Amino acid sequence: MKTPKILTLMTLMLSILILPVQAQDEGKISLQSIAEIEVVELDKEGKEVIVRKPAAEVLPGKMVIYTNIITNDGAEPATELHLDNPIPEDTIYVDGSATGENTEISFSVDDGSSFDTPQNLTVLDEEGKPRPATAEDYTHVRWQFEKELPAQKSYQVSFRVLVK
Amino acid sequence: MICISRHIKGVLKQFHNLLTAFFACCAISMVLPFEIMAAGALAGSEITNQAILSYRTGGLNQELSTSTSFRVDELVDLNLDVLDINPRIVLAGDTNVPIAYRLTNVGNGTESVRLTSDNAITGDDFSPIASSPFSIYLDDGDATFDIDLDAPYEPGINDPTLASDQSIVIFVFNDIPTGLTEADTGINELRAEAVTGSGTAWTDLGPNSGDNNSTAILGASGGQANASASYLVTTASLTLNKSATISDPDGGNSPVPGAVITYSIVASVTGTGTLDNIVVTDVIPNNTTYELNSLRLNNVSLSDESGDDAGDVGQTSIDTVTVSLGSMDENTTNQTIEFQVTID
Numbered sequence: 001m002k003t004p005k006i007l008t009l010m011t012l013m014l015s016i017l018i019l020p021v022q023a024q025d026e027g028k029i030s031l032q033s034i035a036e037i038e039v040v041e042l043d044k045e046g047k048e049v050i051v052r053k054p055a056a057e058v059l060p061g062k063m064v065i066y067t068n069i070i071t072n073d074g075a076e077p078a079t080e081l082h083l084d085n086p087i088p089e090d091t092i093y094v095d096g097s098a099t100g101e102n103t104e105i106s107f108s109v110d111d112g113s114s115f116d117t118p119q120n121l122t123v124l125d126e127e128g129k130p131r132p133a134t135a136e137d138y139t140h141v142r143w144q145f146e147k148e149l150p151a152q153k154s155y156q157v158s159f160r161v162l163v164k
Numbered sequence: 165m166i167c168i169s170r171h172i173k174g175v176l177k178q179f180h181n182l183l184t185a186f187f188a189c190c191a192i193s194m195v196l197p198f199e200i201m202a203a204g205a206l207a208g209s210e211i212t213n214q215a216i217l218s219y220r221t222g223g224l225n226q227e228l229s230t231s232t233s234f235r236v237d238e239l240v241d242l243n244l245d246v247l248d249i250n251p252r253i254v255l256a257g258d259t260n261v262p263i264a265y266r267l268t269n270v271g272n273g274t275e276s277v278r279l280t281s282d283n284a285i286t287g288d289d290f291s292p293i294a295s296s297p298f299s300i301y302l303d304d305g306d307a308t309f310d311i312d313l314d315a316p317y318e319p320g321i322n323d324p325t326l327a328s329d330q331s332i333v334i335f336v337f338n339d340i341p342t343g344l345t346e347a348d349t350g351i352n353e354l355r356a357e358a359v360t361g362s363g364t365a366w367t368d369l370g371p372n373s374g375d376n377n378s379t380a381i382l383g384a385s386g387g388q389a390n391a392s393a394s395y396l397v398t399t400a401s402l403t404l405n406k407s408a409t410i411s412d413p414d415g416g417n418s419p420v421p422g423a424v425i426t427y428s429i430v431a432s433v434t435g436t437g438t439l440d441n442i443v444v445t446d447v448i449p450n451n452t453t454y455e456l457n458s459l460r461l462n463n464v465s466l467s468d469e470s471g472d473d474a475g476d477v478g479q480t481s482i483d484t485v486t487v488s489l490g491s492m493d494e495n496t497t498n499q500t501i502e503f504q505v506t507i508d
């Protein structure tokens with residue numbers, strides 16, 4: 001029963017630290033990236049609940065949830081949207097974790113030169129033969145938006161990584 | 165130990181024939197390093213995520229990027245293993261018998277580590293005695309003990325400092341008391357504690373307690389590691405009995421040029437217990453020439469090459485007969501090594 005208390009203490013400390021960085025406003029479209037961790041806390045009834053807290057300091061082996069939010073504060077719609085997100089250094093993409101409504105999600109295993117769906121991705125093994133790529137091989141995630149982003153609307157996409 | 169017939173004793177003396185036997189228990193044995201995966205992200209490092217958005221608005225292609233970062237906590241985690249054959253076979257009264265341990269920093273920060281050797285362990289038959297003046301030595305990186313190169317350890321003065329993933333071999337030397345009996349066991353325990361902190365796993369040591377202003381958190385090991393190894397007393401000892409017979413070209417047994425000397429070395433174990441990794445070496449005497457393909461073990465021919473059977477001549481060591489006898493105990497049949505040389 002000690003763990004939740006420690007985690008709660010940790011998250012209290014974390015919550016007073018770094019907040020997500022807001023991108024510069026260009027053409028009234030804004031992009032925001034948020035890093036969060038999941039922690040176990042006790043709710044009012046004393047039940048353990050999982051809550052998300054901003055990731056300020058994270059232990060190796062822990063999972064971090066990234067959420068990218070695209071907001072259109074302008075009057076015109078934005079079209080042909082796609083969002084590329086390199087997998088951060090010293091982290092591993094969590095298989096199947098990328099989500100995004102009305103998006104086609106693809107991955108790169110060649111540092112962003114090409115993107116494809118997981119089943120079509122291969123990498124070379126130690127003997128130089130192609131083998132199916134795994135989540136650990138991914139270098140980038142891409143969300144291709146199927147719809148335009150109307151004025152005064154926002155989209156959000158998400159993925160998870162493990163800190164090595 | 166070496167019986168030589170009086171007749172040829174004078175001849176053999178000038179050959180300076182040397183005979184040595186090595187036991188595993190007298191040499192530091194080495195084991196391949198353990199592969200331990202430590203945390204990849206270094207303590208205090210920043211992990212930055214960058215997202216890049218491409219879109220069209222107002223008839224123009226646009227690109228926008230943003231980033232967010234967090235700091236990696238320091239995970240304080242140690243691992244300690246025994247490298248030697250365990251238990252270590254000793255004789256009562258042996259001194260300076262080393263046990264090699266390997267300490268690995270499996271955390272993601274740089275840790276200084278305090279070491280303690282403890283011989284007062286319950287559940288054994290005797291307590292080994294810490295060798296003096298120093299019981300603990302820090303290896304210089306070759307995993308082989310060398311009194312000139314490896315540093316005697318003094319707690320708080322030269323605590324080893326290990327980067328993430330780094331290992332160090334630690335030699336703990338103990339003396340074995342006298343008056344012990346067969347199969348008595350004495351345990352040595354080595355304890356390692358991170359100077360950053362140790363205790364209950366997952367304890368948060370607070371802001372700035374880790375490298376690069378990170379928060380240090382004790383890992384699964386609690387920032388400490390123990391390993392123990394035991395000394396096992398044997399009363400077994402190896403006896404080598406060497407003899408020689410001469411056959412001269414005239415059918416006699418005079419040590420004249422051209423005469424063939426047949427050497428015989430009989431290895432036997434007395435007492436009780438097992439001796440491991442027995443290797444017998446014998447230098448070919450000066451002024452003689454080894455008779456090719458004459459090496460035999462228990463009346464079976466061994467090749468002069470190394471690697472194909474238990475023995476070789478001149479391969480493992482120049483001008484030397486080398487025969488591995490493996491493990492022997494008091495019940496093992498005597499092992500007989502024979503070879504021939506010709507007097508030049």
